[in-house]
Amino acid sequence: xxxxTQSPRYKITETGxxxxxxxxxxxxxxxxxxxxxxxxxxxxxxxxxxxxxxxxKGEVPDGYVVSRSKTENFPLTLESATRSQTSVYFxxxxxxxxxxxxxxxxxxxxxxx
Amino acid sequence: xxxxxxxxxxxSIQEGENLTVYCNSxxxxxxxxxxxxxxxxxxVLLVTVVTGGEVKxxxxxxFQFGDARKDSSLHITAAxxxxxxxxxxxxxxxxxxxxxxxxTGTRLQVFP
Numbered sequence: 624x625x626x627x628t629q630s631p632r633y634k635i636t637e638t639g640x641x642x643x644x645x646x647x648x649x650x651x652x653x654x655x656x657x658x659x660x661x662x663x664x665x666x667x668x669x670x671x672x673x674x675x676x677x678x679x680k681g682e683v684p685d686g687y688v689v690s691r692s693k694t695e696n697f698p699l700t701l702e703s704a705t706r707s708q709t710s711v712y713f714x715x716x717x718x719x720x721x722x723x724x725x726x727x728x729x730x731x732x733x734x735x736x
Numbered sequence: 737x738x739x740x741x742x743x744x745x746x747x748s749i750q751e752g753e754n755l756t757v758y759c760n761s762x763x764x765x766x767x768x769x770x771x772x773x774x775x776x777x778x779x780v781l782l783v784t785v786v787t788g789g790e791v792k793x794x795x796x797x798x799f800q801f802g803d804a805r806k807d808s809s810l811h812i813t814a815a816x817x818x819x820x821x822x823x824x825x826x827x828x829x830x831x832x833x834x835x836x837x838x839x840t841g842t843r844l845q846v847f848p
Contacts (some may be wrong), residue, residue, distance in 0.1 A: 723835075
């Protein structure tokens with residue numbers, strides 16, 4: 624299917640466990656982003672990537688790791704999950720230009736117990 | 737620090753009413769976007785405004801970018817239940833910036 628997909632859609636894990644959230648896009652967009660969404664905060668940028676093998680920190684990167692070996696994939700790893708990382712996570716992508724219109728995946732709801 | 741503040745945070749209205757959502761900042765933005773997000777889905781772009789004072793209309797939705805490019809508003813005329821959702825503004829500090837800064841969001845509920 625064309626577009627941007629995220630998996631899993633729902634995840635429950637325990638404190639201290641490692642969790643990886645997957646993001647895949649079929650448009651060959653250069654830019655990809657990871658956000659978390661919490662009530663009262665809107666969307667906050669965790670990490671972003673301008674191209675394969677190029678990543679940079681966003682507003683709230685602590686506790687997260689990303690990689691981008693292929694243009695179409697941008698996984699987000701929580702190395703040791705904490706309860707404060709309970710949130711809804713969104714992946715997005717865009718090509719440069721066009722005033723940075725971003726296309727979002729459906730989100731992953733993560734609960735850390 | 738939240739650079740884009742939206743108000744109100746929550747809004748519940750009856751079908752047919754008009755409403756305005758505000759997005760304010762002390763910073764200047766090169767462009768500003770409005771997204772709508774429905775439950776269980778990611779945000780979807782509604783409009784992009786790039787010129788100070790610009791007004792764009794999308795059916796019953798009217799978007800305005802402030803003259804100084806520090807604020808924006810979204811006005812909905814004769815709201816319908818299908819307008820229910822979370823409205824997010826997002827600004828780009830420069831034309832070629834890599835990132836968007838998202839506002840705090842306004843959750844709108846329109847009752848039949």
